Amino acid sequence: MELQTVDADSECPECFESVRLEAVMQHEIVQCAGCGIDLEVIELDPVSLELAPEEEEDWGE
């Protein structure tokens, strides 16, 4: 398996702050430093971010 990761600059879809991404992979969860919201890396080429799915009641360990 070869993991695909990218370094990129993107924008938070919630607060529009710039988000620096380092070695992220598809579907990775990152946090916006501007507003603190969880974002999901949807695509790598080009990089696109969406709000991460909201936590559900049965989520966990």
Next chain:
Amino acid sequence: MRIGVLYSRVRPEEKLLFAELERRPADVELIDDRRVVLALGGRSALEPSFDFDVVFDRSISYSRALANLRVLADRGVATVNPACVIENCGDKVRTSSLLQAASVPTPATRVASTPEAALLAIEELGYPVVMKPTVGSWGRLVARINDRDAAEALLEHKSTLGSYQHSIFYLQRYVDKPERDIRAFVAGGRTLCAIYRRAPHWITNTARGASTENCPITPEIDDLCRRAARAVGGGLLAVDLVEDPEHGLLVLEVNHTMEFRNSVAPTGVDIPARMIDFVERVATVGWDEAHATEAA
């Protein structure tokens, strides 16, 4: 060797596990569980191939994992962990019942089906009492009930606002622990390492900001962890223990899709590598033999 990984989101744990898998010669396929369709009768082009030696489950959702892994179990696909272990750990009533049946020490626990019965059970346990949802994690919706007024209010709220899953009341004697609990990691019956989770708040969960430090594995911790792991069916597990001033070490719960991002550094143990070792062993020698070789 072919390994499938079912995952929901790439958290720090998944990233560490994927990086470890990348270092191995295994043929690995990552499967986003949000897109999985299973065909029960007939064929579906939407269903991914599950032609793997083992499927490693990292689903974040209990219900999603259980549904997928039950079907895979019926098809004879080896999974880590298997559906039965997910079920045993994901439902606190089931976990407590299995721990009790295996004589693993746990705090006194009561299960009630109505608010009236729950109130009687709370009064019998004596205040404070902890009420937890039967399914849930990260300390969410866990409440400490200090007196009858709080008990009545909480039971009324839960009955009125809760979903059907909240119609079963899981109640536990409050353990006045020393501002810390213990999280131990077990693979195939072997205790890998443990951490103390420290917090001034009574909920000592790292998801709630508890700090971590290494906890040496004493013979007692090792014995309790092995017994707790065996009671729920084994596999890759995180066992939570509390130090009860009156009753000594007690097992609180067992987690089936463990998070370990804050535990590698303080313990010095490469937890993701040991997890993948176990997954590969299951793929190679099967579930039972993997436990026999690990626990030896």
